[in-house]
Amino acid sequence: MAIMKIRGIQKSFNEKQVIQKAEFDIKQDSRIGLVGSNGSGKTTLANIINGEIPADNGTIEMFNGTVKIGYLKQSTEQSVHEYEDAYTLAENGLFHHSSQLGLTKEADLFNEDWNNLSGGEKLKLSLARVWASRPELLILDEPTNHLDLQGVEWLIEELKAFKGAIVIISHDRYFLDKIVTEIIEIEDGITRSFTGNYSAYRLEKERLYQVQLHQYELQQKHKQQIHQQMANLKNWSDKAHRDSTKQGSASERRQIGYKEYHRVKAKKMDNQIKSKMKRLNQELEKNEIKQPKEESRVRFEFQETRKRGKRIIEAASLSKCFGQRCLFDESHFYMNHGEKMGLIGQNGSGKTTMMKILLGQEKASSGDVWLSESLKIGYLSQDVTDLPAEKTAIEYTGLTDREAIGRARTIFANIGLNEEKLTVPIGQLSLGERTRVKLVMMLLEELDLLILDEPTNHLDLASRESLEKTLLDFVGSILVVSHDVYFLEKISEKLLVIENGKITRKEFGMREYNEANTRKNRDKEKAEQMMVLQNEINAIIGRLSYMTKDEPGYNELDQKLAELYRKKRELA
Incomplete structure (x- = not known):
């Protein structure tokens, strides 16, 4: 209803x-x-x-x-x-x-x-x-x-x-x-x-797109055939008109109706052309198939990254506390050049704090974090309200060189921000459009490490899928925090996991992590079910030990015990 x-x-x-x-x-x-x-x-x-x-x-x-x-x-x-x-x-x-x-x-x-x-x-x-x-x-x-x-x-x-x-x-x-x-x-x-x-x-x-594209192509071929027929008729008609005005030789002039014959022929062909055009227009008006609109393919492009040493980040005995509350303590991990890592943990576990430590915006309580001296980091925060609302996107880039501005405009267009969006203040753009502005600022630089905090927030689905493909092609390193399960499964090759007050490096990605958790939960649930069955079995055995076989209810309890053993075998 x-x-x-x-x-x-x-x-x-x-x-x-x-x-x-x-x-x-x-x-x-x-x-x-x-x-x-x-x-x-x-x-x-x-x-x-x-x-x-x-x-x-x-x-x-x-x-x-x-x-x-x-x-x-x-x-x-x-x-x-x-x-x-x-x-x-x-x-x-x-x-x-x-x-x-x-x-x-x-x-x-x-x-x-x-x-x-x-x-x-x-x-x-x-x-x-x-x-x-x-x-x-x-x-x-x-x-x-x-x-x-x-x-x-x-x-x-x-x-x-x-x-x-x-x-x-x-x-x-x-x-x-x-x-x-x-x-x-x-x-x-x-x-x-x-x-x-x-x-x-x-x-x-995708199926509807392919069907419409096929029908559109068939109709275009039909239109081309009709236009070719009309072009042929037009050529013949033009020739007939020319022949109808020719003076001809003396003998031809003696032939009665020479000009009239070609005049009639030309008129007939003109009528055929008009008739075919009319039928084509009627057919298109009634059954015209428009060219299917191809989904916008958002193209992200990063500058080629410079060569770096193998290890770019290393943490030793890292701790961070706020008063009596410690987010993580005595943690050891590292990151190599070219690795794409997901940073995961529950809300409040310290993911944002960890990123701030890497960016130098926050100090560790104890321990050390080493970053390669030549490392150039790009950071995309999930907050899109920190952009200058009064500036346009082009003004925000700070570019003055004509060639650089031209390249920026191309990237803006590729990312789905047309010229109209570039001439209005950023404050008038949607949240998704502001995220794209931030991404363009990163695309304009030569970066070695991308730290991305919820990069797919506010991005539409086509942009998310395109961003995935681009990040997979990026030859630098990536550290990403995201709630988008599909995105993390696609991007992450390794993980930094914050749990139980520790940051640990995992030599597998989000897909394997989820599968391992699923198995762990299944095993836990299985163990709990097994415990419940065993408790019921023990209780029935205890009751049967005080009964003789001819007592009322003995057979019923015995059958129930057999059923519980069967369930236990199946569960095992």
């Missing part, structure tokens, strides 16, 4: 039409992924559905006239105190939800200084607030941004158990694959519905 029917929604800002025609239903149990490139209108549509901004045209019909909506926005700049009274939220289970996300009431919920919380902690509190409001429809705009892997897995399980409808705006392919059963794509301001998760949507999009 549809709880919301969205019909003919249109929205423009100034003279730019962002949404041309949005139409789809949200059912009681919908699991919808809302996808599209940066700036395609996803967040605008979410704000219209939530009633925050009006549509220019179109209607939204709600079941029983109203639907309670819980809306998690992409930005989490406001404190939980400014949304609702914290004690009211507590009654609705906010403490339970926040604790599931790894937050505590004392440390986080009533923290007077919201600015002291990390992006992940702010997002988790906002998630808990939305959850506690008991919505019928959840709208989540990039809900996995800043969540660690544990938080993402928790959110997946909670959303699977949620009884209402869900609309998710996300560029996290792993997350979409696990949750959604329908994709609503916004392209050129028009929505289009696909059944299945994100991977199924990508396959169907």
Whole structure:
């Protein structure tokens, strides 16, 4: 049953039409992924559905006239105190939800200084607030941004158990694959519905593209054939017109109707040309197949890195504490030139602090970190609000040489920022567009090590996939923090893992790490099941030891014991 029917929604800002025609239903149990490139209108549509901004045209019909909506926005700049009274939220289970996300009431919920919380902690509190409001429809705009892997897995399980409808705006392919059963794509301001998760949507999009491309090519060949026939007729017609005006020889002039014959012939051919053109135009008007729009291929390019020594980073007995709280202690690890490493750990484990130590922005409490003297580092932070809002992207590069500016403009175009975007202040760009500006600044330099903090945040799906390919081709070193499971699995060859107060180097990537964790969890679950079975077996054996075979209930207990032994053998 549809709880919301969205019909003919249109929205423009100034003279730019962002949404041309949005139409789809949200059912009681919908699991919808809302996808599209940066700036395609996803967040605008979410704000219209939530009633925050009006549509220019179109209607939204709600079941029983109203639907309670819980809306998690992409930005989490406001404190939980400014949304609702914290004690009211507590009654609705906010403490339970926040604790599931790894937050505590004392440390986080009533923290007077919201600015002291990390992006992940702010997002988790906002998630808990939305959850506690008991919505019928959840709208989540990039809900996995800043969540660690544990938080993402928790959110997946909670959303699977949620009884209402869900609309998710996300560029996290792993997350979409696990949750959604329908994709609503916004392209050129028009929505289009696909059944299945994100991977199924990508396959169907590629199939439709190939089908349309084949049909378009067939129609183009047909048009070429018709045009060639018309060109031939035109040549013959021109010749007939010329022949109809010729004076001819004396004998030809004596032939009655010479000119008339060629005049009629020319007219007949002219009519054939007009008829073929008319039929072609009618056919195209009725069944014209447009050339399929090829997805924008975002191209990232890095300057060739200079040769470096093998080892570029080495840490010995590294510790970092804030007062009595130690993030990591007595840690030893290293990084070689050309290695692509993922830095993973739960929120608050010290990933950002570790990156700051490498960048020289933070000092270790004890121990040493050695960096190669000639090492040139590029750092991409997850905060896109630190760019100068009043400057344009070109001004921000600081380039003055014409050739260098030309190269920068080419990279901006390749990364999906057209000339129009380069002439407006950065403050008017979307979060994804600002991330791209930051990336361009790195692309303009010769770098040996890229330290990337959530590099896929705010990037659309096409940009994420393109960035993966480019980073795989990058011959320098990469240290990346990301919640994007697919991205980390593609990029990481080695890992630095922060857990139990230690940083350890792993000689395998994210895929192997996840597989090992899955096996570990299965073994743990198996051991727990085995313990439960053994306890039941011991209990029954104890009861049978006090009974004789002819006592009532003996056979029933004996059969139950045999069944438990069978289950134990299967589990083993």
